[in-house]
Amino acid sequence: MGQDLKNEDILKGIGISPGIAIGRSYLLHKPNEITYAKKLGSEDIPNELKRLYKAIEGAKDRVLAMKSDLNNKLDKENLKIFDSQYIILSDPIFIEEIISNIKERLVNAEYSVKVTAENWTYKLSKIPNQYLVERATDIRDIALLIIEELLLFGEENKFCLIEPTIIVSEFLTLTDIARLEKEKVLAFVITHGGYTSHAAIVARSLNIPAVSMIKNAHIDIKNRSNIIVDGIRGYCIVEPSKKAVTLYTKKRDYYKNKLEQLEKLNKYDAVSIDDIPIELQANLEIVEELPLIKKYNTGGIGLFRTEYLIDYSQNLPGEKLQTTYYSRVLSADKKLPVTIRTFDVGGDKMIRRIEEYNEANPFLGLRAIRFQLLHPNLLRVQLRSLLKANKYGNLKIMFPMVTTIDEIKSLRKITKEEAEEIKKEGGVIRPYKFGIMVEVPSIIFVADKAAKYVDFFSIGTNDLLQYTLAVDRGNEQVSYLYNNFDPAFVRLLKLFMEKVEGFNKDVSVCGEMAGDSLGFILLLILGVRSFSMVPWKIPIIKKLLSTLKISELKEHYKKIKDIETAGKVEQYLKNEFKENLRSIKEFGFR
Amino acid sequence: MRKQFVVKNRHGLHLRPATEFVKLTSNYNGEIILKKDDVEVNAKSILGILSLGIEFGTKIIIELIDKDDEKFMDQLKAFFDKKE
Numbered sequence: 001m002g003q004d005l006k007n008e009d010i011l012k013g014i015g016i017s018p019g020i021a022i023g024r025s026y027l028l029h030k031p032n033e034i035t036y037a038k039k040l041g042s043e044d045i046p047n048e049l050k051r052l053y054k055a056i057e058g059a060k061d062r063v064l065a066m067k068s069d070l071n072n073k074l075d076k077e078n079l080k081i082f083d084s085q086y087i088i089l090s091d092p093i094f095i096e097e098i099i100s101n102i103k104e105r106l107v108n109a110e111y112s113v114k115v116t117a118e119n120w121t122y123k124l125s126k127i128p129n130q131y132l133v134e135r136a137t138d139i140r141d142i143a144l145l146i147i148e149e150l151l152l153f154g155e156e157n158k159f160c161l162i163e164p165t166i167i168v169s170e171f172l173t174l175t176d177i178a179r180l181e182k183e184k185v186l187a188f189v190i191t192h193g194g195y196t197s198h199a200a201i202v203a204r205s206l207n208i209p210a211v212s213m214i215k216n217a218h219i220d221i222k223n224r225s226n227i228i229v230d231g232i233r234g235y236c237i238v239e240p241s242k243k244a245v246t247l248y249t250k251k252r253d254y255y256k257n258k259l260e261q262l263e264k265l266n267k268y269d270a271v272s273i274d275d276i277p278i279e280l281q282a283n284l285e286i287v288e289e290l291p292l293i294k295k296y297n298t299g300g301i302g303l304f305r306t307e308y309l310i311d312y313s314q315n316l317p318g319e320k321l322q323t324t325y326y327s328r329v330l331s332a333d334k335k336l337p338v339t340i341r342t343f344d345v346g347g348d349k350m351i352r353r354i355e356e357y358n359e360a361n362p363f364l365g366l367r368a369i370r371f372q373l374l375h376p377n378l379l380r381v382q383l384r385s386l387l388k389a390n391k392y393g394n395l396k397i398m399f400p401m402v403t404t405i406d407e408i409k410s411l412r413k414i415t416k417e418e419a420e421e422i423k424k425e426g427g428v429i430r431p432y433k434f435g436i437m438v439e440v441p442s443i444i445f446v447a448d449k450a451a452k453y454v455d456f457f458s459i460g461t462n463d464l465l466q467y468t469l470a471v472d473r474g475n476e477q478v479s480y481l482y483n484n485f486d487p488a489f490v491r492l493l494k495l496f497m498e499k500v501e502g503f504n505k506d507v508s509v510c511g512e513m514a515g516d517s518l519g520f521i522l523l524l525i526l527g528v529r530s531f532s533m534v535p536w537k538i539p540i541i542k543k544l545l546s547t548l549k550i551s552e553l554k555e556h557y558k559k560i561k562d563i564e565t566a567g568k569v570e571q572y573l574k575n576e577f578k579e580n581l582r583s584i585k586e587f588g589f590r
Numbered sequence: 591m592r593k594q595f596v597v598k599n600r601h602g603l604h605l606r607p608a609t610e611f612v613k614l615t616s617n618y619n620g621e622i623i624l625k626k627d628d629v630e631v632n633a634k635s636i637l638g639i640l641s642l643g644i645e646f647g648t649k650i651i652i653e654l655i656d657k658d659d660e661k662f663m664d665q666l667k668a669f670f671d672k673k674e
Contacts, residue, residue, distance in 0.1 A: 083613075087613065090616075
């Protein structure tokens with residue numbers, strides 16, 4: 001398939017919602033592109049003000065319509081955004097300023113709205129505590145609403161899409177999505193906006209393929225171009241050849257068809273062909289994703305990252321905020337285990353306090369629990385919040401980057417102290433599990449000792465591989481070394497499984513390897529029975545699992561252990577499991 | 591009439607509580623001023639309020655310009671006392 005696309009113009013980004021679409025592009029206009037200053041005569045002013053008032057009222061109506069439109073699709077908290085937009089549209093000072101700009105500068109309403117919005121965006125950006133105005137910075141979005149009303153005047157409120165269309169935009173807000181006729185949207189191509197942006201979440205829940213982080217997409221892609229969007233690989237192919245269209249048409253139809261089949265699979269449990277149940281859990285980052293654990297019929301949350309809490313202010317949040325947040329996560333399904341990882345800061349996830357140390361080698365430096373043990377008060381706040389939020393006894397606390405037994409002992413001590421403290425204050429401590437990430441090789445060599453102090457282990461294959469082979473996957477010159485099938489890595493994983501055997505501790509894998517078809521098979525061979533991955537991969541892995549005979553897998557290790565290169569391990573697995581892999585090939589999986 | 595309040599919302603007056611606040615002040619028939627330190631804004635303007643950056647524990651003064659209304663002040667007190 002790589003060969004077939006050799007001559008295509010491929011823009012590469014990241015897939016933020018899986019699926020494939022082929023169609024024409026439509027560029028969503030943004031206010032800075034369409035708004036220009038037009039000089040008015042003073043005799044034009046009364047009419048211009050009339051236009052403005054009408055547009056503001058129209059924009060308000062639209063906000064209300066959007067709110068009721070998304071009423072069933074978003075939860076209460078997210079719906080409140082629309083209330084705030086409505087209030088901003090009614091803001092007397094904001095409107096007064098737009099009016100005085102029109103009157104004094106003698107400019108058109110569109111331009112006046114734009115400069116007023118820019119002025120307020122600037123003013124709010126000057127507040128020291130940015131958390132306070134985090135969502136208010138979308139004043140641009142509100143200005144856009146008014147401007148479009150001014151331009152559309154009396155026309156239909158929605159963007160009128162003549163045909164099913166691929167939406168291309170610099171960024172995509174919730175209101176953009178709400179304004180679109182969703183049945184006519186084939187896909188989204190966005191310049192900015194990560195996997196966790198609101199738009200990405202909505203796209204995934206609506207099953208609309210989307211790719212993002214495509215540099216200059218909104219500039220380079222012309223309106224009404226033919227494009228292919230591959231939300232699985234994060235590709236966007238502009239003006240594809242007939243050959244690519246044929247190829248992708250097949251892929252798309254296959255994917256759609258299989259998706260329908262996979263949706264049906266959601267109701268089944270994750271078991272192998274020989275009826276051995278395997279735990280498939282979800283890796284999640286934000287509360288908006290919580291409905292996915294039910295949608296995909298998962299066995300719970302194997303990794304809930306908490307770094308998202310730090311994003312806004314670059315400071316660690318307080319106990320109340322954290323408790324509320326974790327309560328929401330833990331109550332998503334009271335019967336299923338929820339593994340929450342403590343702040344994994346440092347490395348590529350910086351916060352201000354760590355930056356103060358100015359490290360030459362952050363991945364080997366003050367990361368995760370090393371930072372938290374250096375600032376135990378911050379750790380204590382997080383632990384207290386977790387324990388207090390644990391109302392249903394389904395909490396698993398997971399510590400990242402554990403290197404020594406000493407660290408485990410300290411973490412245990414602190415956790416117990418906080419539990420005691422809460423009890424002293426009259427609080428209740430419900431059952432919880434205490435576990436560590438296995439991502440620093442050192443802990444594997446003493447895993448039999450560590451097993452005495454923890455309830456569970458979770459292998460973070462990404463970092464473990466990076467530390468084992470001393471390779472930075474982001475560095476193109478050396479990333480060829482970064483390979484899950486490296487014999488040393490395979491043996492290291494095996495060593496770990498042997499070390500913890502007999503201790504009856506839960507072992508799961510939450511790295512990318514778990515959601516990779518060959519990686520998944522290899523891990524089963526090594527004896528892993530619990531996995532956590534991005535939710536949308538679960539049905540695919542479940543499908544693969546339903547073709548595998550677990551009782552026969554163990555035998556393969558005898559062969560694999562003597563293979564000398566990563567490439568050959570991979571080839572071995574590909575050959576041996578050809579038939580199984582065929583069952584999921586259509587999903588863009590290798 | 592004027593009255594001093596302390597913001598008890600742990601996260602300060604960010605967009606959501608500010609929205610709720612303006613919903614309240616919009617019910618008052620007349621001019622209301624919100625004062626923080628020496629800066630005054632129209633208490634019906636959400637952008638004005640946000641631009642003050644009102645955090646947890648901030649003391650603010652509310653002044654009803656047009657007519658006194660004890661009941662309304664009580665409502666505001668209940669609002670500022672809320673912790674969430």
